[in-house]
Amino acid sequence: MINDESKKRKYYQALVNRDSTFDGIFFAAIKTTGVFCHATCPARKPNYENCLFFETAEEALLAGFRPCKRCKPLSFPQxxxxxxxxxxxxxxxxxxxxxxxxxxxxxxxxxxxxxxxxxxxxxxxxxxxxxxxxxxxxxxxxxxxxxxxxxxxxxxxxxxxxxxxxxxxxxxRTPNMSKKMITLYASWIDTPLGPMVSIVDENFLYLLEFADRRGLEREIERLRNRLNASIIPGTTDRSNQIESELNHYFDKGLTLFKTPIMLLGSDFQKSVWKQLLTIRTGETATYKDIAGLIGNPKAVRAIGNANGANQLAIIVPCHRVIQSDGTLGGYGGGVERKKWLLTHEKTAAQCLLK
CATH class of the missing domain: 1.10.10 (Arc Repressor Mutant, subunit A)
Structure with missing residues (x-):
């Protein structure tokens, strides 16, 4: 998803003007209708605050939008x-x-x-x-x-x-209650970096991911198979709590999340994730640092894999792990999001020191 404010304004103006030179350059997703369109879509134009912009059709699809039936964005190029x-x-x-x-x-x-x-x-x-x-x-x-x-x-x-x-x-599952399964609830959270999906029960947060993350389908599959769970749209106190805390995080730089979480993984993965939780807001650690902290200095590659398997984005801060040479390295939510999160957290940490 495109987060640059100047670019979003530019694309919105192209959408309003039905500028054909932008067809195929971006896709505009309309939150009120759940569709995504080309710049030249003949439909009535939405308000700016109801638009999200994506560079690829796949990103729009993964974020939960369907192709517009009027402009048929997947019919481009002609x-x-x-x-x-x-x-x-x-x-x-x-x-x-x-x-x-x-x-x-x-x-x-x-x-x-x-x-x-x-x-x-x-x-x-x-x-x-x-x-x-x-x-x-x-x-x-x-x-x-x-x-x-x-x-x-x-x-x-x-x-x-x-x-x-x-x-x-x-x-x-089919959308009918099953006595043989536990029930988890999935809800949608809008953030400045794009929509996120939380999956909870009445007591714990099990998954928090950006909706357009590649591999999210596999993450959900692993979660429900591990717990023999059915997942339905809905909210509990835990989903309301994490949404409130995320809003505080993005708006005012919250540095400590109190939503109870459930870590589901191997003993090795859990050991890595627990170390991630010790990295303070505004600070970073290298993959090599984490390997040393868990007493397995040769496990640098495995640390990266454990980071990739983390199902609690932002909460378990895998985005705070960087390469030994200072470069950012990979991130399941995208490197641009990783860069934004680190900059945001550094600013928040500096404000606390004043």
Whole structure:
């Protein structure tokens, strides 16, 4: 998601003016309607505060937005191959479908050909697109918190089974209560760095991630399998608590989160995450530092993997771990977010010292 204020203003003006030179440069997502559009979309223009801007269609899909039916943003660039048009249409007809090579054979298409043509148009493979679309269905439900039947109708399913299948691809259940599973609640949190998703029960926070993070589907799958859990849109005191604390963090530089958390991972991963919790706001540590602190100086690469498996963004501050040469290194939420968080926290820490 684009966070630069001047760029967002520029893109919003292009959206208002329907400036065709910006088609394919950005995608505008409309929070009030749940769709994303091209700059030239003929629909009535939303207010600035209701817009998010993305550089790629995949980012918009993963954040829970669907392609606008009026401007059809996935039909750009013009003159795309009939194969790509057909593939986009097939996903929209059946977004819960998990595509396999055999599915392409039935269409008389080689999987590699489909992958190459889709990648050329959208900078993502067809499988990536289909996965992002599935994820968007779950995110839409979480973001709006609407009743299941309302979501089903809005998504255009003519029968309940289609929506149930799509939802359960992500959340691991059909939207009916199950006595054999525990229930977790997923809610949507808007932040200056883009929307986040929290997953909680009545007592603990289990997951907090940016909605457009690649791999979020796998994280949710690991969580629900480990706990034998069903996940439904909803809130508890814990989700309200973490939303309030995040607002305080972004607005006033909160340095200590008090929301009870549950760390789910291997003993090694937990040892790494507990060390991350000791890194003070405004400070950083290297992967090598963390390896030494847990008594395993050769585990630098494993430290990086444990960071990547962290499911509690910001709360367990893996963004405070950098390379030994001072470069930022990777971050699941994106390097630009990592840079922003470190700068924000450094400023907050300096204010506390005054």
């Amino acid at each position: 003159g795309q191959s009939p194969l790509v048009q057909k593939m986009v249409a097939l996903v929209e007809e059946n977004p819960e479908k998990r595509w396999k090579d055999s599915d392409f054979s039935e269409l008389g298409v080689h999987a590699a050909t489909a992958r190459r043509q889709f990648k050329k148009n959208y900078n993502m493979t067809f499988v990536q697109y289909a996965r992002a679309r599935r994820m968007g269905i779950a995110m839409k439900s979480i973001r709006t918190g609407e009743k299941i039947i309302n979501t089903q109708i809005e998504l255009g399913y003519t029968s309940s089974s289609g929506f149930h299948d799509a939802f359960s691809k992500i959340m691991g």
